[in-house]
Amino acid sequence: MSPLEQAAAFKVDRIRSALEESDYDAVLAVSVENVYYLSGAWIITQRLIPDRLALVLWPRSGEPSLLVCSIEETLAREQSSIRDVRVYEEFAVSPVRAATALLTELGLARGTIGLELRTLTAHYFAEFEEALPDARISSCESLFNRVRMVKSPDEIELLARAAMVTDAAIWGAWAESRVGDTEADIAARMRSSLLQGGADNLAFLVLGAGETAKQAHPLPRPVSPGDGDVLRVDFGGQFEGYYSDLARTAVIGSPSARQRDVYARLWESQQAVIDRVRPGARAVDLFECGREEFERRGLDFFMPHIGHGLGVGLHERPVLNRFGTEPLEVGMVLAIEPYHREPDGTLYHIEDLVVVEAGGGRVVSRAGRWETLPVIA
């Protein structure tokens, strides 16, 4: 088998066993993430033109089908590992009607069908119910989430490369930046390095300094941060459909002793959480570990989660919050991202990517040297 076929086989095995253990006669994927994950076809209009659905129908027995708008047919046939590609004509036929016709053709009109009810819109869902009044329909997100939660070696390699490129882009851009540069200047260097490093696209660039370092998701402004301002970024790209997602905090000019100290305490807390990563530990254990480490060091633990899985989705399972009872498994990939909030509202944020291995967590996102507070001088 070629590497590509091996990667597809890993996913096919996971979806087949998940279906086997479930009650579904078929599941139907409609989200960008699951359609790409299951088919390998990257249909960019799925996100840009949400009405124009692409769907993967995966029956319990038999082969899956990919259903796309007619203008995507050539690309779908070229890229998809699913051989049965079907098309519908936009505006003339609703994509949902095309999907229910296919379910009927497969004899599943009275079957137990799993849909992504957290993605499928209420409008399309109503069409579904109307066309298949005798089907038993329920939400199958958790099935897909469990399937995607453990990554193949290829997915891990890709996520690690994406993380390293993103980290190097931040490190390099900050090393080139000087007091007096605007937030927009710094952001432009980060973007440019990310694309040169091989990202297919930017996903997001959050950058705040001074006053906007108090916001969770500020955008870079054409203003120069002042001496002593905290500068914080949360930065991600897309690499062959997979995300990177890293956060870094620095100070402009001359950091105070307190700033260096807060950073050191945040770093130690994050490291303590990473040290707790191992197969069998639960998401909530990492969350509670973060809380304890913060409290011990006098940091403000206010975020409702301390990390999340990463893959074709930006926030995948497991989410490291107080409700996360999933035990970690080998092959999970976690973004671990503690936030601290200063009394004046300024946020410090460090986010790294950690692969769950048999022996513990392996950090795969540190191209730069972040152990001590970075300074843009």
Place this chain on the structure above:
Amino acid sequence: MSPLEQAAAFKVDRIRSALEESDYDAVLAVSVENVYYLSGAWIITQRLIPDRLALVLWPRSGEPSLLVCSIEETLAREQSSIRDVRVYEEFAVSPVRAATALLTELGLARGTIGLELRTLTAHYFAEFEEALPDARISSCESLFNRVRMVKSPDEIELLARAAMVTDAAIWGAWAESRVGDTEADIAARMRSSLLQGGADNLAFLVLGAGETAKQAHPLPRPVSPGDGDVLRVDFGGQFEGYYSDLARTAVIGSPSARQRDVYARLWESQQAVIDRVRPGARAVDLFECGREEFERRGLDFFMPHIGHGLGVGLHERPVLNRFGTEPLEVGMVLAIEPYHREPDGTLYHIEDLVVVEAGGGRVVSRAGRWETLPVIA
């Protein structure tokens, strides 16, 4: 009034009169596009983390409210033109429950409520119906679509600038490109110019050559197109939340007489459609005009639409297809994009941005000289 306040006032007038003419006691926006349009707050996680809703509640009488996840509060208060900002805590409270509580507080639990049922997921809609069993709920997309369809002078200026920057990025990147460059090289130049030109982000970069010029939405590959290959791009960025969206077609090396001729016929057809743009003409009239012009020139008219509105959404009303009965109005902004398909499947595509003015259509997307077939030599 400051320009920013003027821009907000334009939108407030439009939404208020739309509500006045409707039966709704309130409408609730949940899409990225409408929440940004109505509030001015750009909450990037709305797209990245779809479960984390941001909502705008706009009652028929009284003031609107913006409802966001607690970690977005600071940004929301800073950016939003809506003064009543409310928050919910993620994981602890469903955003829909927070919204239905607000509706109840306003005495609208038994009212006529408009929701975006083409955006709101089936999962969240079910919560809605459960929490407000006595409300009369219906889809209000068409109200928002009509509101957004006509742009303010500021929106037009921004869309025109975005289009010009995007066109200049394509023109400049192609002028620097040579036979032997890979698709990825050419794409990298286009991206870099777009960001230098002031885009906040790339939205999409479709680039195909030779075999992949037959696909509607191919991604650039690390391969060099061959002599005589058709190269086609569909390229867009985001500028303060507004899209650009342009398509251009070229030939690598030495174009054939047929290639030049096909391009000339496509250009003339597009120009004929643009010449038909005026207030009062209907979307379907432009579509049928495109069909006639294609048929007269022996081109293959296969696309189900020939253009669309552009704004905070990529495909806005009016859509120029055979179902489009809306008459054009002054202030609409249209992407006019005829596609031709050669017998071997190769696609030619030209897309320009046109503002509807009292005297006709004004093209605002030609920084380069595209009248004759562009050649990358």
